[in-house]
Amino acid sequence: MLQISKRGQLMPPSPIRKLVPYAEAAKKKGVKVYHLNIGQPDIETPKMILDAVRNSDFKVLEYSHSAGNETYRRKLVKYYASVGINVDHNNIIITTGGSEAILFGFMTCMDAGDEVIIPEPFYANYNGFAVAADVKVVPVTSHIDNGFALPPVAEIEKKITPRTKAIVICNPNNPTGYLYSAAEMEQLKQVVLKHDLYLFSDEAYREFCYDGTHLSAMQLDGLDEHVVIMDTISKRYSACGGRIGAFVTKNKTVLDAAMKFAQARLSPPSFAQIAGEAAIDLPPDYFNTTKAEYKSRRDLIVKRLNAMDGVFCPNPGGAFYAMAKLPIDDADTFCQWLLESFEHNKQTVMLAPATGFYGTPGLGKQEVRLAYVLNLTAIDAAMDCLEAALKQYPGRN
Amino acid sequence: MLQISKRGQLMPPSPIRKLVPYAEAAKKKGVKVYHLNIGQPDIETPKMILDAVRNSDFKVLEYSHSAGNETYRRKLVKYYASVGINVDHNNIIITTGGSEAILFGFMTCMDAGDEVIIPEPFYANYNGFAVAADVKVVPVTSHIDNGFALPPVAEIEKKITPRTKAIVICNPNNPTGYLYSAAEMEQLKQVVLKHDLYLFSDEAYREFCYDGTHLSAMQLDGLDEHVVIMDTISKRYSACGGRIGAFVTKNKTVLDAAMKFAQARLSPPSFAQIAGEAAIDLPPDYFNTTKAEYKSRRDLIVKRLNAMDGVFCPNPGGAFYAMAKLPIDDADTFCQWLLESFEHNKQTVMLAPATGFYGTPGLGKQEVRLAYVLNLTAIDAAMDCLEAALKQYPGRN
Numbered sequence: 001m002l003q004i005s006k007r008g009q010l011m012p013p014s015p016i017r018k019l020v021p022y023a024e025a026a027k028k029k030g031v032k033v034y035h036l037n038i039g040q041p042d043i044e045t046p047k048m049i050l051d052a053v054r055n056s057d058f059k060v061l062e063y064s065h066s067a068g069n070e071t072y073r074r075k076l077v078k079y080y081a082s083v084g085i086n087v088d089h090n091n092i093i094i095t096t097g098g099s100e101a102i103l104f105g106f107m108t109c110m111d112a113g114d115e116v117i118i119p120e121p122f123y124a125n126y127n128g129f130a131v132a133a134d135v136k137v138v139p140v141t142s143h144i145d146n147g148f149a150l151p152p153v154a155e156i157e158k159k160i161t162p163r164t165k166a167i168v169i170c171n172p173n174n175p176t177g178y179l180y181s182a183a184e185m186e187q188l189k190q191v192v193l194k195h196d197l198y199l200f201s202d203e204a205y206r207e208f209c210y211d212g213t214h215l216s217a218m219q220l221d222g223l224d225e226h227v228v229i230m231d232t233i234s235k236r237y238s239a240c241g242g243r244i245g246a247f248v249t250k251n252k253t254v255l256d257a258a259m260k261f262a263q264a265r266l267s268p269p270s271f272a273q274i275a276g277e278a279a280i281d282l283p284p285d286y287f288n289t290t291k292a293e294y295k296s297r298r299d300l301i302v303k304r305l306n307a308m309d310g311v312f313c314p315n316p317g318g319a320f321y322a323m324a325k326l327p328i329d330d331a332d333t334f335c336q337w338l339l340e341s342f343e344h345n346k347q348t349v350m351l352a353p354a355t356g357f358y359g360t361p362g363l364g365k366q367e368v369r370l371a372y373v374l375n376l377t378a379i380d381a382a383m384d385c386l387e388a389a390l391k392q393y394p395g396r397n
Numbered sequence: 398m399l400q401i402s403k404r405g406q407l408m409p410p411s412p413i414r415k416l417v418p419y420a421e422a423a424k425k426k427g428v429k430v431y432h433l434n435i436g437q438p439d440i441e442t443p444k445m446i447l448d449a450v451r452n453s454d455f456k457v458l459e460y461s462h463s464a465g466n467e468t469y470r471r472k473l474v475k476y477y478a479s480v481g482i483n484v485d486h487n488n489i490i491i492t493t494g495g496s497e498a499i500l501f502g503f504m505t506c507m508d509a510g511d512e513v514i515i516p517e518p519f520y521a522n523y524n525g526f527a528v529a530a531d532v533k534v535v536p537v538t539s540h541i542d543n544g545f546a547l548p549p550v551a552e553i554e555k556k557i558t559p560r561t562k563a564i565v566i567c568n569p570n571n572p573t574g575y576l577y578s579a580a581e582m583e584q585l586k587q588v589v590l591k592h593d594l595y596l597f598s599d600e601a602y603r604e605f606c607y608d609g610t611h612l613s614a615m616q617l618d619g620l621d622e623h624v625v626i627m628d629t630i631s632k633r634y635s636a637c638g639g640r641i642g643a644f645v646t647k648n649k650t651v652l653d654a655a656m657k658f659a660q661a662r663l664s665p666p667s668f669a670q671i672a673g674e675a676a677i678d679l680p681p682d683y684f685n686t687t688k689a690e691y692k693s694r695r696d697l698i699v700k701r702l703n704a705m706d707g708v709f710c711p712n713p714g715g716a717f718y719a720m721a722k723l724p725i726d727d728a729d730t731f732c733q734w735l736l737e738s739f740e741h742n743k744q745t746v747m748l749a750p751a752t753g754f755y756g757t758p759g760l761g762k763q764e765v766r767l768a769y770v771l772n773l774t775a776i777d778a779a780m781d782c783l784e785a786a787l788k789q790y791p792g793r794n
Contacts, residue, residue, distance in 0.1 A: 002593055002622055008505040008654035017463070017660055038460075045458040053668060054451045061442040061638040061672070063435075066414070096493050096640065099662040107529055108405040112509055128661025132504055134531065196399055225399055241458040241667030243493065243640075257405035263414055264525025265496040270638030271450060271668035275458070 011131045015124050015356020022339035023350050031343050034374060034382035037335075037350040039174065039320065041373040043238040043290060045275075052278030053271050064267040067259060068094020068246075072277040076246065079280045083206060085218045085229075091250050093258055094268045094276075098204050098232030098245040102126065104258040105228050105247065106133035109198045110165045116200075117159050118168045119151055121175050121323070121357030121364060123202065126168060138164070139359030144325050144367060147314035148176035150184040156191055166198035167191070172205045172214065175357045175369040176323050177298075177316020182215050189220045198254075199223060202230045205319035207287045210295045212317055224250040233272075235320070237279050238290075242272030294320050297372040297379055304383035305370075308390060310397070322370045323354060329395035331355055331368050342389050349382040349389070366397075408528045412521050412753020419736035420747050428740050431771060431779035434732075434747040436571065436717065438770040440635040440687060442672075449675030450668050461664040464656060465491020465643075469674040473643065476677045480603060482615045482626075488647050490655055491665045491673075495601050495629030495642035499523065501655040502625045502644065503530035506595045507562045513597075514556050515565045516548055518572050518720070518754030518761060520599065523565060535561070536756030541722050541764060544711035545573035547581040553588055563595035564588070569602045569611065572754045572766040573720050574695075574713020579612050586617045595651075596620060599627045602716035604684045607692045609714055621647040630669075632717070634676050635687075639669030691717050694769040694776055701780035702767075705787060707794070719767045720751060726792035728752055728765050739786050746779040746786075763794075 016038050023033050067073065073089035080087050095101040102125070110116060112134035118126055120139035130137045138159045142148040156167070169188065172179040180188075192199045201217035217227045232245035247262075249255050298315075301322055305313035310327030328334045331353035338348050352371070354364030372379060390396060413435050420430050464470065470486035477484050492498040499522070507513060509531035515523055517536035527534045535556045539545040553564070566585065569576040577585075589596045598614035614624045629642035644659075646652050695712075698719055702710035707724030725731045728750035735745050749768070751761030769776060787793065 002595065002648070004505055004650055004654045005508045005511075007508060008651075008657070011654060011657040011661070013657050014463070014660040040460055042457065044456045050455075050458065054453070056451070058447075059441045060439065061447065061636045061669075063437055063637045066411075096666070097663060103662075108401055111402045111404060112531060114402075125661045125663075128657065132658065132661070134509060198399065239458045240460045241664065243664070243666040251399070253401055254405075257401045257408060260405070260408040260410050260525065261529065263411035264408070264522045264529070265500075266494060266522075267638065267640070269493070269640040269666040269669060271672075272458075272666060275668075 007131050007134065012124070012127050016352050019335055019339060019350065022336055026339045026348060030346060032347045033339065034347065034349045034378055034385065036370045036372070036374065036382055037352045039235065039371045039373060040240060041235065041238045041320065042375060043293065045238045046279065046282055046286060048282060049237060049239065049275040049278045053274050056274050061270055064270050064273060066262040066267050067092070068268050069273050069277065072273050075277055075280045083216065085216050087218070087248055087250065091248055091255065093247040093255065093262050094273060095245040095247050096268050097243040098202065098230050098234060099125065101230035101245045101247040102129045102202070103132060104261050105200050105230055106130060106135055107261055108254055108257045110135045113163060114165045115161060115163045116166045116168055117156060117164060118359070120359045121354055122168070122359070123170055123174045124356045137359050141360060141363065142176070144312065144314060144323060148173065148178040148323065150180060150187065153187050153191055160195050164195065164197060166200055168200045168202065169217070170202040172209055172318025174205065174319055175321050175354070177319045177321045179209050179212050179214065179317030181212065185215045185217070185220060189223055192223065192226050197226065199227050200230060201227060204232045204235050207236055208291055208294050208320060209318040210298060214318065218248070228254060233276050233279060239272070239275060242275055243269055244272045244276045294372065297376060298322065300376055301370060301372045301379050301383065304380070308387050311390070320372050322372060323367055324370060325366050326368060326390065327397045328366055328393060329397060330365050333395060334393060335368065337393060338389055342392065344385045344388040347381060347385050349385040404528050404531065409521070409524050413749050416732055416736060416747065419733055423736045423745060427743060429744045430736065431744065431746045431775055431782065433767045433769070433771065433779055434749045436632065436768045436770060437637055438632065438635045438717070439772060440690065442635045443676065443679055443683060445679065446634060446636065446672040446675040450671050453671050458667055461667050461670060463659040463664055464489070465665050466670050466674065469670050472674055472677045480613065482613050484615070484645055484647065488645055488652065490644040490652065490659050491670060492642040492644050493665050494640040495599065495627050495631065496522065498627035498642045498644040499526045499599070500529060501658050502597050502627060503527060503532055504658055505651055505654045507532045510560060511562045512558060512560045513563045513565055514553060514561060515756070517756050518751055519565070519756070520567055520571045521753045534756050538757060538760065539573070541709065541711060541720060545570065545575040545720065547577060547584065550584050550588055557592050561592065561594060563597055565597045565599065566614070567599040569606055569715025571602065571716055572718050572749070572751070574716045574718045576606050576609050576611065576714030578609065582612045582614065582617060586620055589620065589623050594623065596624050597627060598624060601629045601632050604633055605688055605691055605717060606715040607695060611715065615645070625651060630673050630676060636669070636672060639672055640666055641669045641673045691769065694773060695719065697773055698767060698769045698776050698780065701777070705784050708787070717769050719769060720764055721767060722763050723765060723787065724794045725763055725790060726794060727762050730792060731790060732765065734790060735786055739789065741782045741785040744778060744782050746782040
């Protein structure tokens with residue numbers, strides 16, 4: 001009998017999207033659902049970059065260079081310099097979203113059975129790319145009590161085996177919003193150097209830091225051979241649908257190998273490369289405005305959450321996610337109940353149960369991730385729903 | 398010391414793109430290079446589909462559904478019906494190019510160490526996706542003497558082992574242009590049923606058949622569980638840079654597993670989905686015009702090739718490639734020589750050595766692939782170059 005592959009069976013479904021059928025059912029009943037479950041911002045994509053695509057004038061929608069258009073890569077060098085990252089256009093492969101940059105990193109640097117250490121909770125799709133690349137994700141637990149700071153180096157080192165090839169960080173972090181300090185980045189550097197590991201740095205939310213400064217892994221001295229940045233324009237410019245990212249490294253052997261994977265898939269999307277290139281000419285205040293908007297949302301959601309009886313939400317330093325500990329029995333049950341059995345003035349809220357972000361089974365059962373991607377009014381209304389829900393939920397602790 | 402993965406080392410560089418530096422050097426010397434090496438058509442992308450993107454009116458470039466926009470998938474059902482393929486929108490996942498459809502197929506249906514049989518010469522990037530998925534490509538040789546017809550079933554069956562999970566066909570074929578007959582498709586069906594294999598059918602060039610009719614693998618009765626179509630709009634509408642394809646199967650288990658891979662990478666590109674959707678409303682004569690153009694190019698290039706002393710080019714029934722046997726010692730050396738050491742009235746031609754399309758080492762050394770993606774005048778000029786080159790080439794047999 002025909003069977004699918006083991007990896008096809010092992011591949012985890014998206015924990016963020018698995019509650020979608022319940023949300024659709026709620027909407028069919030006439031209930032308004034506030035989507036705080038997914039990192040799809042309501043911030044408008046800068047008109048200037050959409051217009052660059054709309055005003056494009058070509059006759060043939062051609063393949064681009066497999067590494068992406070050289071004009072775009074050269075402009076990206078300027079962008080990276082503006083955030084303190086010094087690279088050459090030959091250090092950059094334009095990818096189909098940050099997703100493909102992650103896949104290229106895993107495929108290029110690790111073989112089947114190799115291990116990659118990731119502080120948990122972590123971006124759930126790392127699991128998917130690990131299954132695709134047949135590598136093992138080894139989680140090191142970070143904790144809500146200290147806001148999900150980097151686990152102690154000793155904890156990380158305990159997980160290192162001869163098969164360990166890399167550490168993945170996401171900074172600022174999805175799902176926790178944690179922004180690594182310079183001291184923590186220095187600790188990571190020492191571990192990486194001592195054990196000769198790759199450091200994959202997912203910096204999708206680089207621009208959105210509210211307290212403290214972002215230090216890129218590529219700003220760490222002496223790690224040129226170790227660091228691969230996995231980047232994307234999705235969040236930076238509210239351009240998730242463009243599917244444009246970047247794989248950036250100064251390690252020429254790694255880049256050359258990744259380039260062969262890039263050639264196999266021919267080229268990244270041409271339309272959105274136009275948008276990405278145009279984005280580099282956005283006025284400098286673009287990020288100030290966007291950042292101020294996200295900061296006010298963060299301030300509101302954190303304040304509202306911590307004002308609820310039995311709820312704890314550490315203040316996230318960056319990205320647009322907050323993790324909250326709720327007085328509930330089970331986050332998966334609760335999030336489904338919110339959609340299936342609850343409404344507050346014909347409204348409810350969709351959250352992401354944190355269980356999907358932990359690699360260790362059993363963790364995160366009282367935690368949820370909230371993406372503050374909606375405007376202040378919507379966040380306020382969503383928090384009204386959550387507050388009312390926690391009073392009614394039968395599984396309250 | 399940091400090392401890249403074995404698969405990163407094994408990953409083949411693109412045989413089509415490896416001569417690019419020599420082409421660039423020739424251009425710098427002022428030599429015009431006719432690019433018959435790569436399947437990038439000069440046919441204009443229909444303005445109507447580019448305009449659909451240019452006239453699009455949205456504020457946020459959002460993620461689409463991981464399977465692609467439902468409106469697009471529903472329209473694709475109409476398109477497939479128009480070419481005799483009856484599917485439901487739930488049988489379709491929109492992919493990032495045909496490339497991703499191939500990767501999803503390999504990942505979903507095969508595990509590390511599994512084997513996939515492919516008639517050679519074959520589309521070289523199957524090798525890349527096989528390395529990514531850690532599966533073994535087992536070639537079955539087809540021959541230029543009979544125009545690269547399907548190898549005899551006995552030859553295929555000789556290659557089947559307990560690890561064999563699938564057969565890949567590309568129909569009409571890249572690189573040979575061969576169009577499988579109904580009888581050959583029936584033979585494939587029997588092999589697939591007898592040995593319970595998947596049949597991956599790459600139908601990127603479905604519209605471009607000049608002699609005979611295209612029979613889709615999905616039109617074979619009784620193979621609903623076995624067939625996965627790997628499709629793309631790249632060639633159909635000269636929209637290679639869009640990076641829009643489709644993974645189509647009636648096998649629900651396979652589709653559900655592929656959907657998890659699709660979720661991990663979030664969504665296919667949004668801009669080009671608009672183009673793809675618009676394309677379905679192109680007037681029916683669109684393909685007639687395009688096909689007539691390609692046919693006249695095919696007729697010219699085949700005539701010119703066979704008129705050259707010592708050259709044999711079977712007449713390809715479809716796609717826009719021709720394979721020719723040349724009176725030379727080594728196709729790789731010859732193709733490089735064409736760029737490096739030859740010119741004819743300040744012009745030369747870039748071809749793809751066939752060696753890169755064979756899985757069996759040593760095959761294809763006297764063959765080249767010519768993509769007739771340029772207009773008649775350019776093809777004529779390119780053939781003038783080739784004719785002159787064959788007279789001067791020091792390694793002529």
